Amino acid sequence: MSQNLQAELKQKKPFPRVTAEALLSVLRTAAVLEHQLTEALKPYGITHTQYNVLRILRGAGAEGLCGREVGARMVSRVPDVSRLLDRMEETGLITRERDPGDRRHVTARISRKGLALLAQATPELEVVEQARAGQIATGQLQQLIEVLGAVRGNS
Secondary structure (H helix, E strand, O other): OOOOHHHHOOOOOOOOOHHHHHHHHHHHHHHHHHHHHHHHHHHHOOOHHHHHHHHHHHHHHHHOEEHHHHHHHOOOOOOOHHHHHHHHHHOOOEEEEEOOOOOOOEEEEEOHHHHHHHHHHHHHHHHHHHHHHOOOOHHHHHHHHHHHHHHHOOO
């Protein structure tokens, strides 16, 4: 049974359009998920954004990525990727190396500490994932993925 967004938001008036209700539902769902994921990561001392960076850099392997490439792969856009990477380097989660041939190019890589933290935190996020989506049939999840892709369009 689906949750009634109007009741959840304690809204007395009906939504003006089904499109407005649908988009607001997506935003509300994203906020609920973001909150749960943030709470799950608190014991590890990182944010969901930092977790995303660690996953991106783990996927990049030994080659690493420049800050611009990390920013392009983020789930949520971050206005200042350089400062985010600065903070993560200060905590030892990543390393960065300036290219001697082009001093403007800096490559970021996940550190051993970052890999260990990722290995510890990932099961906590999988618990949230299962609690929120584990009971939904695979076909419905595939439809959801397709519908949300259509909403995002060419973003």
